[in-house]
Amino acid sequence: MTDPAAAEAKDQTEQLPDTTYKRVMLKISGEALMGDQGFGLHPPTVERIADEVKSVHDLGVEICMVIGGGNIFRGLQGSAQGMERTTADYMGMLATVMNALAMQSALEAKGVFTRVISAITMNEVAEPYIRRRAVRHLEKKRICIFAAGTGNPYFTTDTAATLRANEMNCEAIFKGTKVDGVYDKDPNKYPDAKRYDTVSYDDCLAKRLGVMDASAIALARDNNLPIIVFSLDEPGGFRGILAGRGTYTKVHG
Secondary structure, three states, X not given: XXXXXHHHHHHHHHOOOOOOOOEEEEEEOHHHHHOOOOOOOOHHHHHHHHHHHHHHHOOOOEEEEEEOOOOOXXXXXXXXXXXXXXXXXXXXXXXXXXXXXXXXXXXXXXXXXXXXXXXOOOOOOOEEOOHHHHHHHHHOOXXXXXXXXXXXXXXXXXXXXXXXXXXXXXXXXXXXXOOOOEEOOOOOOOOOOOEEOEEEHHHHHHOOOOOOOHXXXXXXXXXXXXXXXXXXXXXXXXXXXXXXXXXXXXXXX
């Protein structure tokens, strides 16, 4: 007997009307969830981002997500203020779990099945990270939100996103930011800042362009995983970029 849900999922996979991507990683910062506030979660902003993610999920694209925790606690800042670095980093990891749960709640309210998968065991609120189980969730058209970074201090959520993207065989990392690509300097401070349409991994490292941290860029380069940087503030931007429209920067070999 055919499972109607499985048949529908198969149908969506075979017909990706507006995109050539079948499985992607979306990396967003914790700050993206706080809207115009200076701290914490801004529910309307979380809802708006959930709408963006759902619009892509509705195309049949399999989506992984990694969300930073900087809107609640950032390990490096805690360390700079005298806190022991390892402890500060673990606190930052817990902040990413809080953001992941908030995004899960917003997505499931819209009818999108979602799994929060934590690199730190906390069975009451999230699944432990098991690669084959996570892949199966994606195949069943569930969104997987990977929380708690890599589970190790001294590694950022950028590195965690690149690691999980490789493990899940994602075709690209989409990094949603507040600007529409990679610039040679901060466009909010310098009106003459130049935006790149494409840039190589090595140029990102040599010119310190700030796309992601060096470990993440090197890991993406070694596995030939493209990084697409776009503005998360533009309505419909995520879906448009997936279809090759809009303004963005592609980081590749």
